[in-house]
Amino acid sequence: MSSQDAPNPPRRSFLDALLGLGFASSFISVLYPVWRYVIPPASAEPATDSVIAGKITEFKPNTGAVLKFGTKPALLVRTSDGEFKAFSAVCTHLDCTVQYKPDTSQIWCPCHNGIYDLSGGVVSGPPPRPLENFQVNLRGEPGQEDVVISRT
């Protein structure tokens, strides 16, 4: 059974066009996600054991900052002599978030007035245990370093 070319071409070419369109769009719907996938996302790696707090210039002496470390807050303190210290910001009493008090140079928990010193040790108030200490490292060009907080 041979069919004539004449009556069929329009249908055939429509079909071919449809097929071409289908192939093209299916290729795009594969290639586009793959392309987006291989481009690294904003945060380059899973933040499990370390986090970049910021640039060294963002932290003035005798200030503290609470930032995210995984799912828990961490406290970064820059002492008056410029040294960096980092602790878990979770108060060991009832889990409130602690903060740095520049006037006394101590770490304070607003919930029940727990006070910690700059080694994380308890000075007064209800906290039963010291704050967990983290390590701080500076990484990069001098003057422009990243401050990196990591678990010891």
Next chain:
Amino acid sequence: MATWLRNLIGPAHAGRYVLAGAALVLAVSAPAAAQPAQASGCETCHQDHPLPALSAPARAFGQTDVHRERGFTCVDCHGGNPNETDKVRAKAPATGFKGKPSGQAVIAVCTRCHSDATLMRKYAPKQRVDQGAEYATSVHGQQLAKGDTKVATCISCHGAHGVRLVSDAKSPVYPVNVAATCTQCHADPEHMKGYKLPDGSPLPTDQRAKYEKSVHYAAMTARNDLSAPTCNDCHGNHGAAPPGVGAVTNVCGTCHGVFATKFALSTHSQIFDKGCVECHSNHEIVKPTDALLGTGQSSLCVTCHSDGDNGFKAAATMRAEIEKLKAAIDRSHALVATAENAGMAMDEQTLALREAGNHLTLARTEMHAFEPKAVTTVLEAGLGITAKVDAEGQAALDEVSFRKTGLAVSLGVILLVVVALALKIRSLKTGD
């Protein structure tokens, strides 16, 4: 010359100067060098005495004893002549032998050294020397002064022979052991018979049982937190007495400062004689729950407040607001968990919910001022956080839906290709 030295030497003994010299050498050299004391004459008989009541003390003293380790011997408390092995001569009245001191005599024996600042500086410079004076102010001291010998004296708690430092874990006054030591008497109904509270009711003997149900006991035993309070932290050590009216808040406030401050500013501080104890009890201090607040069945507010009065309304408001935030946090957590399990990053939101939880803690503290407005302010801030988290969680779930829509569209495209291919194949076949 000191009376005790004269008693030691004896009034008209021939060899008194020799003895005096020897005693002086002993007294000066041995203790000052803080050497453990050598076995003395007393122990030659008392160590192996057939009567346990007479041998046990000597044996105990021979083992771990803080006084012996610093060169003190039997005679320093009991008097007598350590160089005599003959029973009668060793304990002749002339030797200053005291025998077993009891009652007020115990206090005298102990404070002879322990209230002497110059002496104590040689052994424990930072140790206090006013225990005797404190004791005199205590219930025990006052009863003793009246002639009641059933009360505790120094040796009841510290022991007499085999005394250990307070920091020694086996000492009866080591923090973990204090409750057991105090309740040796205070939990014994026989011993405590006849003693009454100021209001006339008998002195309770269930304090220890109650204390062992408390959070303070749990902190000390389960979490090894030696700073947790035991009997002496609230009642005092040597000046032991109940805190008394108006003082309870201060006592609790030595640790629970924020609560005490807020409570002191509230109307309740004027009304509650027993301060914190009114709601939290004194010995059986259990973990407080939100159920204590409010107007429900298990709440404490309704003990005094009834429907219609301001306190009732305040209690209802504060409790309702706290419950509102708790429910909001739970809902937000569930939403975040769903989004996270679906593959969305919810770290920031989890952190924010922790902050919302902090607001609950702050609210529960604030509540002790019994001022609904202050509590509500804190809770509203918390609700602001949960609202933001809810919005972000919902946005995450919307993103998940969006992705699903995208997938559905791709599915449509794929099926289109399948159909087109099927048609193409069929057309090829008919074209053959």
Next chain:
Amino acid sequence: MTQQVFAWLDERLDLSGLRAFVADKTVPKHRHSVWYYMGGITLFLVGVQVATGILLLLYYRPSAGEAYESVQFIVSQVQFGWLIRNLHSWSANLLILMAFVHLFSTFFLRAYRKPRELTWITGVLLLFIMMGFGFSGYLLPWNELAFFATKVGTGIAGAVPLVGDFLVRFLRGGDDVTGATLTRFYGIHVAILPLITTVLLAMHLLFIQRQGMSVPPSVEKREKAGEKIPQEPFFPNYVLHDVMWWYVALAVLAALSLFLPWELGKKADAFASVPAGIRPEWYFLAMFQTLKLIPSHVLGFEGEMLGVLGFSAAAGLLLVMPFLDRHAADGRPSKVITAAGILAVIYLVVFTIYGYLAA
């Protein structure tokens, strides 16, 4: 434009032989020729696995401390990471399903008979390798279910007589399932098994190209009787048909990712207690359920050992099937073997369902 590229290559590499091969190649068309596509679908899914697997490799970290977090990172931070991961997980399951379908269709159509014994053997080995891929890959997200499933699964290896303990230690990288197991499984999953697959698959495909498609014994009989079996041109008919089936498989994958997205689960905790109803993936479920039913001691032998040996024996029989069913080559396929095959399918289906319901 494709013509121009082809011409350019032809000038340099002389593709006339290839051209002739493709132009002349035909595929038989008969009642059972739909089963011819099963292998192609399986191959397509292998391709999907390789592609998505390589993409996942770019972000995955094979250590106990980072594996779960890296998968979480992929699905939540990497653009379309959720899609790649879903496709990889679902394609794995679909791949093994199609491999079994391909196995049973070639089995019942006696495609293993002479001269295609080697094709069969490489194919059966590939099936075992695919199940090995599934088992090793399942652990990699390091979630609770995977951890305990691996613990149970590797524990079963201990039932093998004589070398059981060695096998367990070898698989686990130690006495227990730990980070060492994860790293080892990772190496097996991304290097060792792919290498073996490449070799076996190349052989498998080469043999097929060399020998062409097998026809069922009934069709062969008609052929021998002089009947001309209709043929379909390989290019473009069969190829388009093949591609269509690939798109169907893709559609199924997209639908599965859409309606049953893969979850992260909870991070593995070695000290947590085994979750109730722990069981392996469905393709091991029939075996697992059977082992659970065997009594702990049978005739003085350890029940588990007998079970493991039994399955090993079955696998061995499967491998040497061409030599057991010799007369299939003469057009007299063994009815016993057909019956055994039907029973095997029924057993696998029933026990897989049973395994699901029992949990």
